[in-house]
Amino acid sequence: MDIFDIIKERFKGKQSLEGIQEDFLWEQISNELDQEEGKAPPLLRSKWPYLALLILLLGMGSLYCWYTDIQPEGLNPSAQAEDSPTQHSPKHSSYEDSEKESKPFTITNSSLSKNVTPLDNSNVSDVPSTTNKDVAVEMGQQTSFTPLSAEHMGKPKTSINETRNEQTLSENANWDTPALIQNESNPELEQAINTVQSPIIEKETTAVAIKEKPNYIPSITQIPYLALNNNPMPVSIQQVNVKTPKEPTLKHWEFGFHIGADLALLKYDQHSQIDGLQEEIDGSHHSELGYQMGFKAQWHHGDQFFLQSGISLIESQTEFFYISESATTMQRPGSSDPTNRVPAIAKRKVLNDNKFRHLSIPLEIGKGFRLNPKWSLGSSAGLGLNYFVGQKGKSVDQDFMIAEFSRHNTHPTPYRNFFLSYQISPYVGYDVSRNVSLQLSPQFRYQQHGSSPLYGLKHHAFGTGLNLNIMYQF
Amino acid sequence: MIITNDTINLCKARDRAAQKQLYRKMVPYLNVVCRRYLHDDSYISDILQEVFIQIFTKIAQFDPERGAFKNWAIKISVNACLKHNQKHAKENLQELVLPLHEKKVNPYVLQKYSDEDLMNFLRQMPTAYFQVFSLYVIDGFDHKEIAEMLEINDSLSRKRLSRAKAWIEKKTSVSEWAKVSGNRSF
Incomplete structure (x- = not known):
């Protein structure tokens, strides 16, 4: 007889109630079945449908935020100009007047000049920049140098004085064009600090991880078998050191x-x-x-x-880099008279x-x-x-x-x-x-x-x- | 132990009397099965409760054409025990490399043990071998079914069965017995 047959014969179909209380166990099972039947369907009991719903809601919220513009009151240039002109400060009003008359400060290659210059300061100033680290000066002979008309020179363009921003700009400015002179004595030609952009930076994150750590079992001592009956079965005791996951x-x-x-x-x-x-x-x-x-x-x-x-x-x-543009004067080309000056626009690239x-x-x-x-x-x-x-x-x-x-x-x-x-x-x-x-x-x-x-x-x-x-x- | 289709159909309809009848017929058998696979017998009541809850809640999935109800219930029981063992794992599998067919088997040794002693003896073999051995020899599953239950492949199931047999042969060989018992021999 094969050893497998011996064991199979011993245990096949064996039944026993040893170790359990049959009636008490059935009561437990019956009670739990009652609770199970009163619960929600299995799908709703799982956490995955709720997780999927959360992701769906977040996705929809993201799309909603993405396609919804925030238009704060007073920030729309055209609306402000038309609907609430009295809100403009005097300095801006005079600047707008001059623009309407002659438009002398049109600055090519500057997106801001198209919109910000003719509008009030609030829009111009909205543009964020950052800490100035370096300054270079560009004198745009063809694109950024525009003589101003006499009547324009006679009108103040801005009334911004002694701001920290001006200090920063003047300290960092490197006026490397000899013909270009900062206007310090003529208050009528203040710098028109039209700016630009700002990088908005981002963000974020997280990392991930999973793991199943190894289990270091110092030793396993197999249970010595047999003190049973009168015929104990000798089994060697093994000290096994294993290192398994x-x-x-x-x-x-x-x-x-x-x-x-x-x-x-x-x-x-x-x-x-x-x-x-x-x-x-x-x-x-x-x-x-x-x-x-x-x-x-x-x-x-x-x-x-x-x-x-x-x-x-x-x-x-x-x-x-953002390009800062300012109004100034320069000696008229071809003239030897230092007082013969014409308005000019200076452009600077500022590293931020x-x-x-x-x-x-x-x-x-x-x-x-x-x-x-x-x-x-x-x-x-x-x-x-x-x-x-x-x-x-x-x-x-x-x-x-x-x-x-x-x-x-x-x-x-x-x-x-x-x-x-x-x-x-x-x-x-x-x-x-x-x-x-x-x-x-x-x-x-x-x-x-x-x-x-x-x-x-x-x-x-x-x-x-x-x-x-x-x-x-x- | 005969489970009729009528009983099964009534259980599918959540008839509590039929469920109780099924429970009374199955619990002695599943008690033995679960005890065989559980590492710690003290959990037997909890495991049996979990097994019967699964049986009654999943009985709609049982297809009589695909096999006997008893085998289906055994699969649920074995899986529940294996999951429980895994969750409360304090033991580790150990690779016991044994030379196959090194010693002759002496069936007489096994025949002298009581059922409990014999089971205690068998459970000393590495867990992975014992699971395959028990499922194949005692519960009558084939290697394909065992592979599905243990999430291994067929060849590994065969290999573990062979090693389980080698382990038993080594432990019951005449020479081993004589070596330990000294002056006793068969």
Whole structure:
């Protein structure tokens, strides 16, 4: 008789009620069946339909924000000019009058000159810039040098005096054209600081991770068998030291923090109040390295899937040139008389930094698998809810003052307070110990900024990051 | 143990009397099955409760043309036990490399044990081998069914069965017995 037959004969169809209380167990089962029948359908009891509904709502909210313009009262140039002319300051009124009469300050190659110059200062000043780092001067002989008419010279163009912005500009200005002279004595030719753009920087992120940690069992002592009956079966006791992957716990939490670099590539989609600004901004800026750091929590369900959330502080940075244009005078070409001067427009390129901070709260779903007891691979993807914290660089505000935009300011900012991002984060994980793992996680995200309160500016950004995650499994 | 189609159909209609009848017929058998696969017998009541809840809530999925109800119930029981073991895993699989057919089997050794002792003896083998051994030899599943239940492939199921047999042969060989017992021999 085969050994298998012996064992099969012993146990096949064996029945026993040993160890259970049959009636009590049935009562338990019956009660639970009653509860099960009173519950919602299995589909609604699962968390996945609710997660799908949440993602759908967030997506719809994102689309709504994207296609909804914010048009704050008083920021529409044409509406303000027509409907509330009395709100204009005297300095702006005189400037507008001069524009209506002769339009002497038309500046080519400047998108702002088309709209901002003839309008009030509030629109001009709206354009944010940032800290001046370097200054170069361009004298546009063909495009930016426009003699002014006598009547125009006789009228003040602006009345902005002694602002911090002017100080910054004058300190940094490098008037490298001999014929171009700053107008210090003639108050009628103040600098018309028409500016430009501002890079708005972005944001955000989070990384991901999954893991199944190895389980290091120091030793397993097999239970010595048999003190049974009168014929104990001798079985050797084995001391087995094994190092095998930990069998994944179906549900568990992992917590950790991450830090890394961030790079955001900006793309401006639309500007509702200044024509041509979008193209000018897009062509003038380039991204620089920022950083991101924060905490994250993962809830693992099963041996592969997990949900991830947390909070991250992300600072993105953009470096860009903006062209500052100002009115001045220069010696009339061909004349030897130093008093024979004509109006002129000076253009300067100013290098700026613009740092944009925001908090990001991601909600991601991920999947991972283990390469061996130490290494793992995986990826997660999902949405991020982002909250604008502040702009670290400087900008020109509505009053031509250098200003920092933050959530604490009372006036509107050129950045939307909330925006969404879509992100995916693959990772490579290495288990340092039973509970601690390191993960290197690149991140790719798409940020969608809706219309901002100050400019109605829409833009989006492609962000990349590289994070080092340290996770602890509970 | 005969489970009629009428009983099954009534259970599908959530007839509580039929469910109780099915429970009383199946619980002694599933009790033995679950005890065989559970690492810790103290969870037996919890596991049986979970098994019967699954049976009664999923019984609509049972197709009599695809197999006997008993086998379907055993699959649910085994899966529940394996999941429970995994969740409360404190033991680890160990690769025990044994030379195949090294010793002759002495069936007499096994025949002298009681059922409980024999089961305790068998459960000393590596868990992975014991699961395949039990499913194949005692419960009568084929390698394809075992592979599906344990999420392994057919060849690994065959290999584990072969190693389980080698483990039993090694532990019951005459030479091993004589080595330990000294002056006793068969």
